[in-house]
Amino acid sequence: MMASRGWKKLSTDIVAETPLFTMKRERVVNPRNDHEFDAYVIDLSDWVNVIAITPEREMVFVRQYRHGISRDTLEIPGGVIDPGEDAVAAAVRELLEETGYSSERVQHIGTVDAQPAIQNNALHTYLVIDAEPTAELAQDHGEDLRVELHPLDSLDELVRTGEISHSMMLTAFHWLTLYFRKNGSI
Amino acid sequence: MMASRGWKKLSTDIVAETPLFTMKRERVVNPRNDHEFDAYVIDLSDWVNVIAITPEREMVFVRQYRHGISRDTLEIPGGVIDPGEDAVAAAVRELLEETGYSSERVQHIGTVDAQPAIQNNALHTYLVIDAEPTAELAQDHGEDLRVELHPLDSLDELVRTGEISHSMMLTAFHWLTLYFRKNGSI
Numbered sequence: 001m002m003a004s005r006g007w008k009k010l011s012t013d014i015v016a017e018t019p020l021f022t023m024k025r026e027r028v029v030n031p032r033n034d035h036e037f038d039a040y041v042i043d044l045s046d047w048v049n050v051i052a053i054t055p056e057r058e059m060v061f062v063r064q065y066r067h068g069i070s071r072d073t074l075e076i077p078g079g080v081i082d083p084g085e086d087a088v089a090a091a092v093r094e095l096l097e098e099t100g101y102s103s104e105r106v107q108h109i110g111t112v113d114a115q116p117a118i119q120n121n122a123l124h125t126y127l128v129i130d131a132e133p134t135a136e137l138a139q140d141h142g143e144d145l146r147v148e149l150h151p152l153d154s155l156d157e158l159v160r161t162g163e164i165s166h167s168m169m170l171t172a173f174h175w176l177t178l179y180f181r182k183n184g185s186i
Numbered sequence: 187m188m189a190s191r192g193w194k195k196l197s198t199d200i201v202a203e204t205p206l207f208t209m210k211r212e213r214v215v216n217p218r219n220d221h222e223f224d225a226y227v228i229d230l231s232d233w234v235n236v237i238a239i240t241p242e243r244e245m246v247f248v249r250q251y252r253h254g255i256s257r258d259t260l261e262i263p264g265g266v267i268d269p270g271e272d273a274v275a276a277a278v279r280e281l282l283e284e285t286g287y288s289s290e291r292v293q294h295i296g297t298v299d300a301q302p303a304i305q306n307n308a309l310h311t312y313l314v315i316d317a318e319p320t321a322e323l324a325q326d327h328g329e330d331l332r333v334e335l336h337p338l339d340s341l342d343e344l345v346r347t348g349e350i351s352h353s354m355m356l357t358a359f360h361w362l363t364l365y366f367r368k369n370g371s372i
Contacts, residue, residue: 067212068302116254170360
């Protein structure tokens with residue numbers, strides 16, 4: 001079902017290289033009409049995001065500046081998987097670095113393609129239960145994070161009001177919804 | 187709450203221009219530590235996606251090749267808002283062009299930032315009820331689409347099995363979940 005109907009790649013060249021991603025231009029042929037055109041693809045490492053819930057049923061968020069929209073967002077912690085790193089290790093590390101929280105109870109709840117029209121990377125979502133503060137933040141030079149706790153029960157309202165406005169947060173919350181539908185709420 | 191803590195942009199230059207997006211490099215200063223570095227931002231038009239449901243409670247999907255991952259995906263219809271076009275008009279147009287379906291019952295159910303870390307565009311989700319086939323497909327030269335109907339009740343299973351694997355489909359389904367929680371299922 002998932003195979004393509006024979007798209008041909010004629011050539012690939014590099015358009016731009018940055019520390020975080022490489023942009024490629026691919027010359028492709030549409031099998032439906034033999035139309036030839038340029039497709040653009042961004043090479044990125046896989047990403048993780050982490051839904052961390054405290055024993056008091058609060059979720060752990062970070063507020064941070066986002067360069068794409070030039071303003072702050074409220075997000076769950078997450079980031080880029082390092083070369084050779086397991087996704088689960090990256091989830092544990094990003095949670096600890098960005099929020100200072102950790103727990104033994106870490107589980108994978110879903111994986112998607114981040115943006116298959118133009119990117120080739122996956123986004124893995126982890127659920128961390130009984131998260132507690134165990135360390136100071138360890139921010140990168142390029143980060144300016146503030147940790148916030150919000151009740152799990154306020155999550156829908158945070159989304160409806162636009163306080164949370166990042167598409168991939170909703171992706172994670174949908175995995176959480178499916179988890180709760182299958183396992184019952186925590 | 188949403189204002190930033192004073193990130194400064196020192197300069198902006200264009201790294202790459204394509205028909206679909208412009209990539210910019212911004213020299214920025216972190217207010218926390220005065221660290222200066224390059225942030226990359228992709229300028230994109232806003233996107234719409236459309237959850238279309240037939241009178242028989244089936245959802246209207248398109249299967250298509252995605253260049254980012256070099257294989258086919260199962261997605262709801264959607265695309266780029268044209269210059270000067272209303273989001274709702276784009277939703278109606280994309281649904282009709284990509285699937286041949288339409289309806290009078292079109293409503294906006296949510297908007298997010300598509301990927302605020304590196305992009306500046308929004309993603310608007312529309313719900314179309316009583317969608318029925320009213321036209322032939324009108325595919326772009328670069329598209330090779332096939333229309334599929336799946337029962338609304340099979341949606342969770344399509345996500346769990348990975349048959350639907352695009353993060354922004356889950357974003358749309360989460361808006362649908364919030365809509366159903368507030369208004370009851372349709």
